[in-house]
Amino acid sequence: MRSRLAFLLSGLAVATLQLAFAEDLSMSLPKSVEAGNAFSIQSTGSGKAALYIIGPGQVLKRDVQLGETTLFPAGSVYNAGHYIAVLAGDSSTESDSFDVLPARKPGDLSFLARPSRLQVGLHDGITGAVYVFDVYHNLITGPTPVSFELSDPSGTVQKRIVATRNGAAWTAMDSTTQQGIDKFVARLGEISSTRIVDQVPGDPCGLKMTARQSGKGVRLATDPVRDCNGNAVPDGTIVTFTESYSNGQSTVDVPLKHGVAEIQMPDHKGATISVASGVVLGNQIRWDK
Amino acid sequence: MNQGRIFAALLGATTLALVVIGTVWPVRSAVAYAGGQGLLRSSSTPEEAVRNLGNDIRDQAWGKAYASLVNKAQFTEPEFVHDLTGYYPSLRTYATLENFDVLPLHASADAAKIELKLHWSTVVGTFVSVRDLRVVRNGDRWEPEWPIVKEPMVPPQVIAVNYLRWDVIYRGPGDDWGAQDVESPHVRIVDMHPVERADGVVILGELLNEDVVPAYVSVTATLLSKNQSPIATEGSFDKISHLLLPKQVTPFLIKFPNVALSEVGSIRMTPQSALIAASADPVIEIDDEHLNPAPGASLTGQLINQSGQVVNIAHVLGTFYDKTGQVVWVADEYIDRALLPQTPAPFEIYIPEDLARSVSSQRTVIATYSVGGSQ
Numbered sequence: 001m002r003s004r005l006a007f008l009l010s011g012l013a014v015a016t017l018q019l020a021f022a023e024d025l026s027m028s029l030p031k032s033v034e035a036g037n038a039f040s041i042q043s044t045g046s047g048k049a050a051l052y053i054i055g056p057g058q059v060l061k062r063d064v065q066l067g068e069t070t071l072f073p074a075g076s077v078y079n080a081g082h083y084i085a086v087l088a089g090d091s092s093t094e095s096d097s098f099d100v101l102p103a104r105k106p107g108d109l110s111f112l113a114r115p116s117r118l119q120v121g122l123h124d125g126i127t128g129a130v131y132v133f134d135v136y137h138n139l140i141t142g143p144t145p146v147s148f149e150l151s152d153p154s155g156t157v158q159k160r161i162v163a164t165r166n167g168a169a170w171t172a173m174d175s176t177t178q179q180g181i182d183k184f185v186a187r188l189g190e191i192s193s194t195r196i197v198d199q200v201p202g203d204p205c206g207l208k209m210t211a212r213q214s215g216k217g218v219r220l221a222t223d224p225v226r227d228c229n230g231n232a233v234p235d236g237t238i239v240t241f242t243e244s245y246s247n248g249q250s251t252v253d254v255p256l257k258h259g260v261a262e263i264q265m266p267d268h269k270g271a272t273i274s275v276a277s278g279v280v281l282g283n284q285i286r287w288d289k
Numbered sequence: 290m291n292q293g294r295i296f297a298a299l300l301g302a303t304t305l306a307l308v309v310i311g312t313v314w315p316v317r318s319a320v321a322y323a324g325g326q327g328l329l330r331s332s333s334t335p336e337e338a339v340r341n342l343g344n345d346i347r348d349q350a351w352g353k354a355y356a357s358l359v360n361k362a363q364f365t366e367p368e369f370v371h372d373l374t375g376y377y378p379s380l381r382t383y384a385t386l387e388n389f390d391v392l393p394l395h396a397s398a399d400a401a402k403i404e405l406k407l408h409w410s411t412v413v414g415t416f417v418s419v420r421d422l423r424v425v426r427n428g429d430r431w432e433p434e435w436p437i438v439k440e441p442m443v444p445p446q447v448i449a450v451n452y453l454r455w456d457v458i459y460r461g462p463g464d465d466w467g468a469q470d471v472e473s474p475h476v477r478i479v480d481m482h483p484v485e486r487a488d489g490v491v492i493l494g495e496l497l498n499e500d501v502v503p504a505y506v507s508v509t510a511t512l513l514s515k516n517q518s519p520i521a522t523e524g525s526f527d528k529i530s531h532l533l534l535p536k537q538v539t540p541f542l543i544k545f546p547n548v549a550l551s552e553v554g555s556i557r558m559t560p561q562s563a564l565i566a567a568s569a570d571p572v573i574e575i576d577d578e579h580l581n582p583a584p585g586a587s588l589t590g591q592l593i594n595q596s597g598q599v600v601n602i603a604h605v606l607g608t609f610y611d612k613t614g615q616v617v618w619v620a621d622e623y624i625d626r627a628l629l630p631q632t633p634a635p636f637e638i639y640i641p642e643d644l645a646r647s648v649s650s651q652r653t654v655i656a657t658y659s660v661g662g663s664q
Contacts, residue, residue: 116469116471117502118472250578251653252573253537255534257453263574263595279479280536
């Protein structure tokens with residue numbers, strides 16, 4: 001019983017001594033650091049300790065002499081986010097936190113342009129969205145002006161300048177009336193990203209065919225097929241010829257070649273011949289020859 | 290222990306007995322699989338002679354079938370085989386004879402006429418071909434005459450084809466993540482109409498490729514109940530022309546067996562499209578189309594391959610409209626023979642009798658497949 005009491009008392013004495021001689025650790029951190037910039041952490045106390053910097057996807061460890069300044073050179077921390085610094089001495093630990101902010105200077109931008117192919121003459125048909133990043137690929141959330149330029153083959157340029165909000169800027173532009181390959185460029189200072197937008201003709205407009213006798217059949221041919229803006233409808237577009245006669249019908253789907261659709265169909269006197277492409281109807285001919 | 294031995298001996302004896310029975314009195318299918326003949330090969334009647342011929346065709350015993358013909362001097366064995374399986378690769382080439390019917394039409398002492406109806410089985414369903422055979426008596430045997438249909442020969446010629454084709458380059462692994470991929474073709478359902486049939490609900494409609502590039506298309510539909518919970522989802526499968534060139538329209542038909550239209554609150558349609566490398570050829574003319582009234586309502590016509598390329602399989606899809614222009618039915622037929630250049634091939638698409646009266650007009654489209662081609 002007596003020995004147990006002595007053991008308890010000696011334990012209490014050791015604990016009290018430890019508290020009395022405990023190191024007085026502390027450190028002063030910057031509130032925030034720009035990604036990639038050098039920074040330093042000042043510690044107080046005496047003796048040696050380990051300094052841990054724990055952040056998104058990154059952990060650093062430095063052996064420090066308490067009371068001295070620990071310097072982190074440029075490029076030490078580069079992922080933007082909330083970091084925790086832990087100063088661990090032999091007998092005590094101190095922790096604090098700071099933020100690493102994206103670098104102010106843009107280093108990269110991601111440009112999403114949709115769609116890559118659309119009809120001519122569509123209002124707000126083309127959309128572009130830009131995300132601005134620094135050189136370490138941190139999203140720069142501060143407002144940054146981004147320039148969007150859409151240029152068609154004739155050299156006409158639509159230009160918009162949009163400030164980013166929370167790291168993103170977007171715009172919508174009209175497709176022009178001329179078919180062709182447009183260049184859609186997002187620019188931020190010296191950084192730019194280019195996308196290609198293919199403006200394609202719309203539905204055929206004023207579809208017209210002519211018919212002539214050809215041997216035992218009737219030769220049908222369309223005029224060059226164009227959309228309502230005068231763009232040539234591309235080859236391969238299907239044109240449907242239908243010949244209706246007293247007791248039957250003949251049909252053929254013909255692809256445009258060199259801008260026209262041409263086919264030979266049976267000769268039925270009094271037949272009505274019509275032409276269509278998709279949902280667009282063309283003219284009708286009554287074949288009486 | 291003794292009981293086990295008795296049981297083993299019993300099993301052995303039973304197995305031996307079954308082997309002996311199977312060898313002495315084999316079933317017909319076993320004989321066919323073993324490449325042997327049936328035990329009854331008598332041709333003592335015209336029907337038996339034709340039935341034997343049908344069995345040989347089903348077993349693909351071409352030599353035996355050819356040898357049994359009385360008019361074999363008129364054609365060679367390869368010509369006989371090609372008449373049945375096609376001169377060019379086609380649906381027939383990959384078909385197997387499932388069964389056949391023999392129907393006597395006329396008989397005298399020395400000659401008879403028998404109808405041989407052949408039921409072929411293919412990956413896209415069955416088709417029937419009918420041949421009327423003359424059978425003649427030769428001593429105590431009857432021998433059939435095969436009514437050979439020789440493939441029309443296309444005269445040697447050069448057909449100029451202004452070859453038009455699309456190829457696709459997709460985005461690569463090295464591209465920036467923001468770089469857009471090639472846009473999928475824009476397709477649109479231009480008509481959709483649910484119909485209640487005896488075996489369930491059928492959704493009919495038409496799909497348009499409104500883009501300037503070819504599209505591989507399919508359509509799925511989901512029936513939703515009145516409380517918007519899904520009842521069933523089905524696809525158009527082959528009741529659609531999957532390849533649509535720019536501005537081309539295809540009908541589609543989606544079946545929901547064992548569903549009543551009264552259970553359906555709404556329908557969710559999902560057209561799918563993908564870019565596909567394709568060719569604008571061949572051009573197929575559909576000629577001499579006729580809507581034949583009930584009974585046996587059908588759409589008949591003939592296909593003429595306007596190109597110089599052999600089309601191995603042609604799929605004919607008919608869209609039938611009422612007087613108001615609404616789709617009332619979609620039906621199809623596969624052509625079992627290859628389409629040769631400039632050579633007409635007939636087709637017949639059957640229309641349900643109850644709908645035939647409401648059909649006022651029709652539109653036919655052709656999907657083609659060529660061996661070694663992209664279509």
